[in-house]
Structure formats: C-alpha cells, structure tokens
Amino acid sequence: xxxxxxxxxxxxxxxxxxxxxxxxxxxxxxxxxxxxxxxxxxxxxxxxxxxxxxxxxxxxxxxxxxxxxxxxxxxxxxxxxxxxxxxxxxxxxxxxxxxxxxxxxxxxxxxxxxxxxxxxxxxxxxxxxxxxxxxxxxxxxxxxxxxxxxxxxxxxxxxxxxxxxxxxxxxxxxxxxxxxxxxxxxxxxxxxxxxxxxxxxxx
Amino acid sequence: xxxxxxxxxxxxxxxxxxxxxxxxxxxxxxxxxxxxxxxxxxxxxxxxxxxxxxxxxxxxxxxxxxxxxxxxxxxxxxxxxxxxxxxxxxxxxxxxxxxxxxxxxxxxxxxxxxxxxxxxxxxxxxxxxxxxxxxxxxxxxxxxxxxxxxxxxxxxxxxxxxxxxxxxxxxxxxxxxxxxxxxxxxxxxxxxxxxxxxxxxxx
DNA sequence: ATTAGGTTTAACCGAATGGTCAAATGTATT
DNA sequence: AATACATTTGACCATTCGGTTAAACCTAAT
Numbered sequence: 001x002x003x004x005x006x007x008x009x010x011x012x013x014x015x016x017x018x019x020x021x022x023x024x025x026x027x028x029x030x031x032x033x034x035x036x037x038x039x040x041x042x043x044x045x046x047x048x049x050x051x052x053x054x055x056x057x058x059x060x061x062x063x064x065x066x067x068x069x070x071x072x073x074x075x076x077x078x079x080x081x082x083x084x085x086x087x088x089x090x091x092x093x094x095x096x097x098x099x100x101x102x103x104x105x106x107x108x109x110x111x112x113x114x115x116x117x118x119x120x121x122x123x124x125x126x127x128x129x130x131x132x133x134x135x136x137x138x139x140x141x142x143x144x145x146x147x148x149x150x151x152x153x154x155x156x157x158x159x160x161x162x163x164x165x166x167x168x169x170x171x172x173x174x175x176x177x178x179x180x181x182x183x184x185x186x187x188x189x190x191x192x193x194x195x196x197x198x199x200x201x202x203x
Numbered sequence: 204x205x206x207x208x209x210x211x212x213x214x215x216x217x218x219x220x221x222x223x224x225x226x227x228x229x230x231x232x233x234x235x236x237x238x239x240x241x242x243x244x245x246x247x248x249x250x251x252x253x254x255x256x257x258x259x260x261x262x263x264x265x266x267x268x269x270x271x272x273x274x275x276x277x278x279x280x281x282x283x284x285x286x287x288x289x290x291x292x293x294x295x296x297x298x299x300x301x302x303x304x305x306x307x308x309x310x311x312x313x314x315x316x317x318x319x320x321x322x323x324x325x326x327x328x329x330x331x332x333x334x335x336x337x338x339x340x341x342x343x344x345x346x347x348x349x350x351x352x353x354x355x356x357x358x359x360x361x362x363x364x365x366x367x368x369x370x371x372x373x374x375x376x377x378x379x380x381x382x383x384x385x386x387x388x389x390x391x392x393x394x395x396x397x398x399x400x401x402x403x404x405x406x
Numbered sequence: 407a408t409t410a411g412g413t414t415t416a417a418c419c420g421a422a423t424g425g426t427c428a429a430a431t432g433t434a435t436t
Numbered sequence: 437a438a439t440a441c442a443t444t445t446g447a448c449c450a451t452t453c454g455g456t457t458a459a460a461c462c463t464a465a466t
Binding site: 232233234244245247248252253254 | 452453454455456457
C-alpha cells in the first residue's frame with residue numbers, strides 16, 4: 001500500500017508538526033503525536049526512529065517553508081519601495097496563517113543554535129542583502145542606505161514583521177485594555193510597517 | 204542562621220534563574236538547578252515547594268526587571284526624539300548584559316499566555332502609550348503619529364530593540380558570512396534604530 | 407549537656423517518557 | 437492456499453524526573 005503508506009507517514013508528519021509547533025521540542029510528547037495522528041506510539045518509531053529524527057524532519061521543513069517566504073521578493077522586478085510593500089503584505093499574510101511559527105522557530109534556534117548552520121547551508125540564504133543591494137545600487141542614491149547598513153535594514157524589516165507574532169501573548173494582553181483586537185492590529189500593520197520603513201530610509 | 208539562610212535561598216534563586224533562562228521551563232531539570240547551586244535536590248523543594256513555584260518566582264522577577272526598563276523613559280523630561288534615543292541606548296545596553304532574556308520571555312509567554320495576564324496586573328504596564336501620547340500631544344503635531352497608531356509605534360520600537368537578541372542565532376549565522384560580529388552589529392544598532400524610528404515618524 | 411527547631415542530606419517512590427519487541431494483521435505474489 | 441514482506445499493535449523495559457521521607461546535622465537557648 002504505497003498509497004496508504006504515504007497517508008500514514010503524512011498524517012504522522014502533520015500531527016508532529018502541530019504538536020511540536022505548539023509545545024516545542026521539550027514539551028512535545030511522542031504519545032501526544034501518536035494519539036493526534038490516530039496511531040500507535042510504536043508506529044511513530046517505525047516511521048521516524050527517534051524523537052530527534054522526527055523533530056529534525058519537522059523543523060527543517062518548517063524553517064525552509066518560512067525562509068522561502070523571504071526569497072521571492074528578490075526575483076520580482078520592482079522598485080525598492082514596491083518590494084518593501086510587497087514583502088510586508090505577503091510575509092505578514094503568511095504569518096497570519098501560521099501565527100505560531102515565529103515563536104517556535106526562534107525558540108528552537110536558541111535551544112540549538114548549531115542547527116542553523118546546517119539550515120543555512122541547505123537553503124542558500126547567504127548574502128541575501130548583497131544581491132538586493134546590487135539590484136538597486138543606482139536607486140539607492142536617493143536613500144540613506146549603504147552596503148554597510150544593509151544588515152541593519154534587513155534585520156529591522158524582519159523584526160517589524162515577525163516580532164508581533166513572537167510577542168503575541170504580550171501584545172494581546174496590552175491591546176486588550178485598549179480594546180483593539182490582535183487581528184485588526186496585524187491587518188493594519190501591513191501598511192504601517194511598510195510606510196514606516198520607507199519613510200525611515202528616504203533621504 | 205538568617206544570614207546563611209538568605210545566602211542559600213539566594214544561591215538557589217540565582218541558579219534557578221540561570222538554568223531556567225538557559226533551558227526554559229520544560230528543559231530545566233530540578234537536579235541541574237540543585238547541582239548548579241551546590242546543594243541537594245531535596246533542599247530545593249524545602250525552599251521552593253515545587254518546580255512551578257520556583258519557576259513562577261524566577262519568571263516574575265525577570266519579567267518585572269525587564270519591563271521596568273521600559274518605564275524610566277516616561278518620567279524623564281525629554282522631547283520625543285530624545286526619549287527614543289534614550290530608550291534604544293538604555294534598553295539595548297540592558298539586553299547586551301542579559302542577551303538570553305528576550306528568547307526566554309517570548310518563549311514562556313507563548314507556552315503559557317495565561318501567566319502574562321497575572322503579570323501585567325502585578326506590574327501596571329497598561330495604557331503606557333496613552334501616558335506618552337498625553338505628554339507629547341503638542342509636540343506630536345510635527346509627527347505622523349496619532350493616538351490610534353501609538354500601539355503600532357510602540358510595538359515597532361520594542362521589535363527593533365528586542366528582536367535581534369531573540370533571533371541572535373539566526374543573525375549570527377548570516378552575519379558570519381559578512382564577517383561582522385554580533386556585538387558590533389548590536390553596538391551600531393543603538394544609533395541605527397533610534398535614527399530609523401525618528402526618520403520614520405517625522406512629518 | 408540537653409533540648410528544640412530550623413537546615414541539609416541520602417535514599418527512595420511513583421508516574422511519565424522515549425524506546426523496543428514479539429506477535430498479529432494485512433497484502434501482494436506465486 | 438501458501439509464502440514472503442511490510443505494516444500495525446499491545447505489552448513491556450529502562451531511565452528520568454519531580455517530589456517525599458526519615459534521619460542526620462547544626463546552632464542557639466536553657
């Protein structure tokens with residue numbers, strides 16, 4: 001049953017993804033994953049020998065999926081400002097559908113920083129801003145951005161997009177008292193963050 | 204021995220802080236904390252009955268310490284721009300000395316959001332931007348900030364300061380290839396982030 | 407010196423957890 | 437129908453972990 005086979009493995013993988021993202025590596029229980037997938041715990045170990053192996057598979061898949069969302073911006077033929085607006089719209093929309101990913105990834109990275117190096121090799125994520133800088137060298141004359149400050153800019157953009165989700169618990173707690181829902185806050189953020197960055201870098 | 208007593212309890216508390224911040228609630232082991240404090244595991248339970256109690260004590264102390272760093276800005280008699288520069292300088296300096304706090308807090312908040320509500324009640328952190336907005340109402344005529352967008356601004360400022368530490372593993376992995384140390388990156392960030400925000404909100 | 411009370415320890419307990427195994431079940435091939 | 441092979445399961449194991457207990461230790465007061 002290659003068909004059923006795939007189904008089982010996929011069900012396991014999806015269950016594992018949900019549980020790991022929700023509880024983290026340390027908090028996740030193999031039994032939970034098995035129950036969630038509607039199978040026996042031994043079958044988990046049949047498909048993925050150990051918890052570590054299962055976790056690594058899940059983590060790499062998620063990290064790849066997330067980092068990939070950063071990439072398409074660089075292929076589009078757009079001005080910097082258009083790219084910035086495009087990025088915030090797309091990336092925040094992605095996070096709206098996967099709101100727990102930021103917290104999960106940041107946490108697991110801190111728990112095991114070594115994993116990142118492997119990840120960054122598999123996905124070629126290096127010198128990403130250099131490419132961007134080359135693409136817009138002429139255009140950047142009108143902006144307060146040099147090659148040196150590109151990393152600062154990139155991290156800032158990532159921060160503005162990712163942080164609200166990573167700190168959702170805090171933000172919700174505070175916004176509540178201003179009776180402003182988190183969803184509305186995020187929806188408004190797509191435009192706010194984009195304009196914020198563009199204003200910030202303009203000469 | 205009230206003197207020795209305090210010493211033991213303090214040693215335990217400090218050890219617990221280190222271990223919890225490093226491994227998180229789920230990853231931390233009572234035995235590790237005991238060993239780290241140079242005492243017996245039973246003595247841990249003698250001073251702090253359960254792991255939960257110990258963790259709560261540690262977490263609340265850390266959260267209070269960290270959130271407190273946000274407060275002084277509001278007491279100073281400074282212009283907005285001065286406050287922004289002051290904040291980034293002070294807050295990032297604080298994080299330089301406690302680089303693992305952001306990851307720890309964000310993670311534990313996601314793992315147990317309910318705890319936040321209790322915390323936010325103990326520390327009165329509410330409507331903080333309303334105070335700020337009132338203080339600078341007149342001055343804000345020259346900026347693109349309304350009362351509605353204050354939360355967006357506040358979250359953005361926090362993001363720019365906190366995120367690099369929460370994502371340190373990632374940033375280091377990427378910066379490495381640009382042979383720029385994390386420390387240098389952070390040092391430069393104090394000025395970069397401040398100017399970034401000021402530019403962004405100016406009319 | 408003895409007592410009393412807080413402090414510290416070694417040994418232990420029960421539950422939970424990651425992982426294993428032999429048996430059972432299903433399935434395709436001959 | 438019989439064989440061979442992959443899939444699935446229940447029962448089980450060893451270890452780890454949070455927590456307990458009873459006894460030992462220390463110190464100050466009588």
